[in-house]
Amino acid sequence: MRDLSRLPKAHLHLHFTGAMRLETLVDLAQASRTRLPSSFIDGDPLRVPADHRGWFRFQRAYDTARHLVTTEETMRRIVLEAALDDAAEGSRRLEIQVDPTSYAPFVGGLTPALEIVLDAASQATILSGIEVAVVVAASRMRHPLDARTLARLAARYAGDAPGTVIGFGLSNDERAGRTSAWEPAFAIARRAGLASLPHGGELLGPEHVRDVVTALGPTRLGHGVRASEDPALLDSVVAAGISLEVCPTSNVCLGVYRTAEDVPLATLLEHGAQVALSADDPLLFQSRLTDQYEIARRLGLSDTALAELARGSIRACLASPASKRRWLAEIDAWLAGPADQETVVPVSSGS
Numbered sequence: 533m534r535d536l537s538r539l540p541k542a543h544l545h546l547h548f549t550g551a552m553r554l555e556t557l558v559d560l561a562q563a564s565r566t567r568l569p570s571s572f573i574d575g576d577p578l579r580v581p582a583d584h585r586g587w588f589r590f591q592r593a594y595d596t597a598r599h600l601v602t603t604e605e606t607m608r609r610i611v612l613e614a615a616l617d618d619a620a621e622g623s624r625r626l627e628i629q630v631d632p633t634s635y636a637p638f639v640g641g642l643t644p645a646l647e648i649v650l651d652a653a654s655q656a657t658i659l660s661g662i663e664v665a666v667v668v669a670a671s672r673m674r675h676p677l678d679a680r681t682l683a684r685l686a687a688r689y690a691g692d693a694p695g696t697v698i699g700f701g702l703s704n705d706e707r708a709g710r711t712s713a714w715e716p717a718f719a720i721a722r723r724a725g726l727a728s729l730p731h732g733g734e735l736l737g738p739e740h741v742r743d744v745v746t747a748l749g750p751t752r753l754g755h756g757v758r759a760s761e762d763p764a765l766l767d768s769v770v771a772a773g774i775s776l777e778v779c780p781t782s783n784v785c786l787g788v789y790r791t792a793e794d795v796p797l798a799t800l801l802e803h804g805a806q807v808a809l810s811a812d813d814p815l816l817f818q819s820r821l822t823d824q825y826e827i828a829r830r831l832g833l834s835d836t837a838l839a840e841l842a843r844g845s846i847r848a849c850l851a852s853p854a855s856k857r858r859w860l861a862e863i864d865a866w867l868a869g870p871a872d873q874e875t876v877v878p879v880s881s882g883s
């Protein structure tokens with residue numbers, strides 16, 4: 533078996549605060565004399581049922597961390613550490629998701645908040661050797677007009693290079709709001725050339741996946757695993773070229789599936805879905821990118837199948853064709869290497 537932390541891959545579903553290292557959170561809590569909930573320090577990942585109360589507990593823990601992010605320095609630290617951690621796990625491209633709204637009051641507004649994250653992404657690209665690009669995500673818990681404001685802001689920084697905004701997302705409790713209310717925000721983003729990257733098919737099933745696909749025209753679906761419950765729908769998602777950002781540990785921690793073995797990865801792959809395994813919120817779930825590939829291995833995937841899974845993550849990312857070609861060749865090199873020892877694959881320059 534080959535070392536999965538050296539398998540080249542792209543990380544396409546990672547939230548800004550949820551990417552924070554636990555040590556960083558502890559530093560911030562100590563500096564501000566904040567008591568952290570036991571779920572952070574007892575060594576056990578958060579686990580909640582997939583109902584409103586469970587989601588509320590998850591959000592409360594997430595908010596504890598978010599409320600400690602009150603300076604530009606901390607924002608830059610989070611992006612850089614996320615990139616360094618990704619680089620150590622074979623990631624070649626990180627597309628980190630942020631809603632700048634929460635941090636805007638501390639740094640002089642929405643525009644500076646986003647500019648800090650983008651500049652940090654450019655810096656992290658140089659320092660980590662992996663490409664770091666940004667997805668601006670609106671929250672379902674806020675008014676859809678706020679999402680339009682965010683989409684206009686995101687549009688001003690649209691690009692495909694590291695340190696630019698490459699997509700527009702919609703996160704938080706999938707059960708909140710009417711999906712079509714966010715259609716105008718996604719239209720603004722689309723006109724600017726941004727990819728549509730909403731969450732969907734995690735807490736809600738096929739019906740809602742259909743709503744998200746119809747209203748928001750996703751390039752990729754955040755999660756999308758519940759599309760597996762309706763084979764015809766899954767086939768249409770695959771035929772439409774919509775990739776799925778599948779986060780097995782997150783699904784288990786948020787009660788969507790009882791165990792990682794219940795995550796329908798095999799079904800998705802059998803239907804030809806292009807899957808990018810991702811960690812979602814490693815701070816809360818205590819499981820990072822390579823761990824998701826380890827789970828896939830435990831589900832019975834061979835190294836050949838795991839390499840194909842990683843190719844899916846590269847194909848699904850929004851990097852330049854030249855970068856993608858390079859990383860796909862590096863995956864071939866990983867697979868061509870010996871199975872019982874580590875294969876040295878050079879980290880790309882990220883330019």
Ligand SMILES: [Zn+2]
Pocket residue numbers: 545547703731754812
């Ligand atoms: Zn997410």
